[in-house]
Amino acid sequence: MAKLFIKQAKQYAETRPDYPKQLFDFIASKTHTHDLAWDVGTGSGQAAQSLAGIYKNVIATDTSLKQLEFAPKLPNIRYEQTPPVLSMAELEQLAPQGSLDLVTIAQALHWVDTRSFYEQVKWVLKKPHGIIAAWCYTNARVNDSVDSVFDRFYTVDSYPYWEPARRLVEKEYRSIDFPFEAVDGADDTGPFEFVTEKMMDLEDWFAYIRSWSAYQTAKEKGVELLNSHVVGEFEVAWNQSGDGHKAVKFPMFLRIGKVGKF
């Protein structure tokens, strides 16, 4: 699964949304100190760069070196390529036991083996207040005409090419295993809802679709999801209203919990 993000790393960096300040303010308000955070599956650093403005140091890891190449280089972010599952020795090299205030994993929890990942998260977080924050965003929303073309394209054309793990995103991470305690001030571990937005023109929109793992999988099977018929439908829908640049909204769903005494 990890290899699905290699080929379209450039499109990924250019077209995926960054995350809103409210999300990071909320997460940061739940960690008692702001020394060290680890962003897992960092991709091109979408979350890592915001964390770097709040935490003294950030470790940002991804299985794909190609993705990391497009991530912003900041003095307090240490990027590392990692295997899909870290050994305990590799984890120790990354950060000492009980050293992290925060682990984040943005739009990537559904790609990892959660059983071993959670054990390692619990080992590496500060006890009892260390926090894990995992979020996903669901399908982009533009306006009625684009959304109706998109919904058919997603549920019919692209559907066979998504990994089964994608269903966890469709369910807004409500069904994902998340064995952590509610953070201070919360009754449960969520999901808490946010929204992020990205301005796109039609070319950005197509590049966003090309950044999907499903687009890549279809291509490897000889299927061009953005064939001339689909491109035509999107062109008509996109140009039906006003400006070529549109605010594309992505509903976000955050699971957040603390490690507790463990």
Ligand SMILES: C[S@@+](CC[C@H](N)C(=O)[O-])C[C@H]1O[C@@H](n2cnc3c(N)ncnc32)[C@H](O)[C@@H]1O
């Ligand atoms: C959908 S992207 C999310 C990237 C970024 N966090 C974001 O918010 O846009 C998923 C990322 O997880 C990485 N990935 C997949 N499996 C992984 C694993 N087992 N460990 C670490 N990273 C992984 C992929 O290479 C890819 O960059």
